[in-house]
Amino acid sequence: MMNEPVYDNLREVSWRRKLTTSEELQLRAWLAAHPEAQADWEDEARLNEMLGLLPDAPVASNFTNRVLQAVEQEEVAEPQESHGSRMAWWRRLATKVAVVAIVVIAGFLSYQHFHAAHVRSKVAEGLVAVSTAQPVPGPDVIEDFDVIRIMPQLYVDEELLALLK
Amino acid sequence: MSPRDMSAEGDPDAALMLRVKEGDTDAFVELVDKYKQPVMNLVYRMLRDATEAEDLAQNVFVQVHRSAHRYRVSSKFSTWLFTIARNLSLNEIRRRSRHPADSIDAPHPEREDQKWHQYEDHKAASPPDQLLQGELETKIDAALADLPENQRMALLLCRQDELSCEDMAEVLGCSLSATKSLIHRGRETLKAKLKPYLRTGAWYETK
Numbered sequence: 001m002m003n004e005p006v007y008d009n010l011r012e013v014s015w016r017r018k019l020t021t022s023e024e025l026q027l028r029a030w031l032a033a034h035p036e037a038q039a040d041w042e043d044e045a046r047l048n049e050m051l052g053l054l055p056d057a058p059v060a061s062n063f064t065n066r067v068l069q070a071v072e073q074e075e076v077a078e079p080q081e082s083h084g085s086r087m088a089w090w091r092r093l094a095t096k097v098a099v100v101a102i103v104v105i106a107g108f109l110s111y112q113h114f115h116a117a118h119v120r121s122k123v124a125e126g127l128v129a130v131s132t133a134q135p136v137p138g139p140d141v142i143e144d145f146d147v148i149r150i151m152p153q154l155y156v157d158e159e160l161l162a163l164l165k
Numbered sequence: 166m167s168p169r170d171m172s173a174e175g176d177p178d179a180a181l182m183l184r185v186k187e188g189d190t191d192a193f194v195e196l197v198d199k200y201k202q203p204v205m206n207l208v209y210r211m212l213r214d215a216t217e218a219e220d221l222a223q224n225v226f227v228q229v230h231r232s233a234h235r236y237r238v239s240s241k242f243s244t245w246l247f248t249i250a251r252n253l254s255l256n257e258i259r260r261r262s263r264h265p266a267d268s269i270d271a272p273h274p275e276r277e278d279q280k281w282h283q284y285e286d287h288k289a290a291s292p293p294d295q296l297l298q299g300e301l302e303t304k305i306d307a308a309l310a311d312l313p314e315n316q317r318m319a320l321l322l323c324r325q326d327e328l329s330c331e332d333m334a335e336v337l338g339c340s341l342s343a344t345k346s347l348i349h350r351g352r353e354t355l356k357a358k359l360k361p362y363l364r365t366g367a368w369y370e371t372k
Contacts, residue, residue: 057218
């Protein structure tokens with residue numbers, strides 16, 4: 001690019017359309033002052049003309065009718081498609097709900113199963129602990145309980161102890 | 166001021182489109198008749214296959230009709246239309262690149278002398294034979310076809326009278342400076358490829 005605002009602007013305009021008379025005059029004046037840009041401008045102008053030589057693409061004479069036909073066909077097909085798509089949407093929703101329900105029920109049953117097993121194991125542990133516990137001693141063990149209990153309070157006969165020694 | 170009034174004053178095509186939105190078929194026909202040639206020119210030179218180009222151009226207008234209920238006068242109608250044409254063209258080109266065997270009519274890139282397949286419609290007005298068969302036109306077509314898609318699209322949009330540089334930038338989905346850069350690079354490539362014709366003035370003889 002030339003980085004010359006006047007030239008760049010006119011050149012960009014020429015890419016899209018023919019320059020007006022005043023624009024042509026402006027360009028010529030600018031080129032007279034900048035002869036080094038003359039060759040560049042000639043290439044630009046020739047390329048513009050060459051691109052202008054490209055013919056229009058062939059368009060069938062019944063193009064518009066075919067578009068209208070396609071639109072009509074789409075409008076006819078649309079209600080059926082929308083009904084079908086609604087049904088498909090409901091089917092997809094029902095499938096999703098069913099899957100979620102199955103997952104929730106399976107989760108609940110699994111929780112119940114493991115919870116019951118946990119309770120059973122706790123009960124079994126309790127039973128084992130009870131069955132293996134030491135038996136409580138009989139009432140004869142505490143026959144002299146009262147005597148033993150008051151023993152620290154009895155008077156100690158020091159003289160007798162000394163004689164015994 | 167309602168959007169409809171604004172469009173009627175600023176863009177008569179937008180006013181037509183608002184009528185299409187209300188179910189007016191005549192307005193739609195008017196838009197199709199006005200834009201079928203520019204749209205065909207664009208997609209034909211993007212796809213390089215007349216039959217596919219015609220189908221795609223029809224799809225562009227079907228898409229316009231289908232999207233009419235969503236149409237808002239936020240930009241020019243032509244900008245919206247060419248954006249649809251661009252998107253569908255690029256989708257088709259990408260689809261072709263994934264399934265190259267589908268496009269049996271596309272010319273071989275190494276054979277510059279190969280003529281594009283012409284759409285066989287006996288009712289269609291045939292384009293000027295002398296230009297279609299001219300060597301120069303073939304060279305320009307081939308040089309255009311060799312350009313990267315975005316540069317080719319930018320150059321083709323340049324040929325649309327109704328689009329300003331800002332409109333082209335909107336269609337291409339890039340900034341104004343990026344759009345100008347695309348056009349400039351595309352033109353520089355064309356100049357290099359067509360240099361013998363530019364310099365010798367041989368192109369004058371074909372006019």
